[in-house]
Amino acid sequence: MDLKLAGKRAVVTGGSRGIGKAIARTLAEEGVTVVIAARGKGPLLETASELTAQTGSEVKGLTVDTGSDESVRELIAAAVHALGGVDILVNCAARPGGQSTVPTLSGVTTEEFNDHMNVKVMGYLRCAREVSPVMAKQGWGRIINISGLASRSTGTVVGSMRNVAVSAMTKNLADELGPSGINVTVVHPGLTRTEATASVIARRAAETDQSESEVEQQMAEGNSARTIIDSSDIAYVVAMLASPLSIAINGDGIAAGGGVGTAIYY
Numbered sequence: 001m002d003l004k005l006a007g008k009r010a011v012v013t014g015g016s017r018g019i020g021k022a023i024a025r026t027l028a029e030e031g032v033t034v035v036i037a038a039r040g041k042g043p044l045l046e047t048a049s050e051l052t053a054q055t056g057s058e059v060k061g062l063t064v065d066t067g068s069d070e071s072v073r074e075l076i077a078a079a080v081h082a083l084g085g086v087d088i089l090v091n092c093a094a095r096p097g098g099q100s101t102v103p104t105l106s107g108v109t110t111e112e113f114n115d116h117m118n119v120k121v122m123g124y125l126r127c128a129r130e131v132s133p134v135m136a137k138q139g140w141g142r143i144i145n146i147s148g149l150a151s152r153s154t155g156t157v158v159g160s161m162r163n164v165a166v167s168a169m170t171k172n173l174a175d176e177l178g179p180s181g182i183n184v185t186v187v188h189p190g191l192t193r194t195e196a197t198a199s200v201i202a203r204r205a206a207e208t209d210q211s212e213s214e215v216e217q218q219m220a221e222g223n224s225a226r227t228i229i230d231s232s233d234i235a236y237v238v239a240m241l242a243s244p245l246s247i248a249i250n251g252d253g254i255a256a257g258g259g260v261g262t263a264i265y266y
Helices: 018-029 039-056 069-083 110-138 157-180 199-209 212-220 232-244
Strands: 010-015 033-038 057-061 089-092 142-148 182-189 253-255
Touching: 010 018, 010 069, 010 110, 018 033, 018 039, 018 089, 018 142, 018 232, 033 069, 039 057, 039 157, 069 110, 069 157, 089 110, 089 212, 110 142, 110 157, 110 182, 142 157, 142 232, 157 182, 182 232, 199 212, 232 253
Parallel strands: 010 033, 010 089, 033 057, 089 142, 142 182, 182 253
Antiparallel strands: none
């Protein structure tokens, strides 16, 4: 199927590694010119060069701190200048979840809470706020927020709160921006294999006196597919949502964890 993405222009925050990098690669493979944005200049430029060579599409790296209004304004202005416009925004810049010990209530700090909310929730909102006038003027756009399945389960209070907030933001923005031709959706990955997964498995194996294969198998038991979903699998979902063919999906959340949990959503 032709997703009709060739010639589109995208900004992917958190694009230097992990799920964001996989999304940038997949979009570039579909003929999209991509700006990836992250805080670390060195890894960012290295990833941009790598993806350009791998995909044949142009991938540019621009630094950003999505926790800062000014930095986000500068990013979108620079992206519009570099690309001539922005058709697709993928919000993926956030502190990773699920890789460290979950704090109990007494261990949750104001500083940690504020950081999570400022970078993931307000950071996503900042990017959408700056890019939406550009998309509205064009009469078309796609904003895809990467959240997480902690929005549908307990276990980490801050993780659930930030992801639920992203879901609420998504529907509100979809209702406001839909008449301008802009679809806004949210994707909820579960446990996802990225560059960091091998070290996580090794650490857990050492902590539990198990083999790494045993730890990986236990991790895979958490979904219906009984396998760890890869970051490229998330990227395929995002590419579909970024497509002009995705008009029927707006304001909704897509669970992309391979079938996590036993609850029925309808």
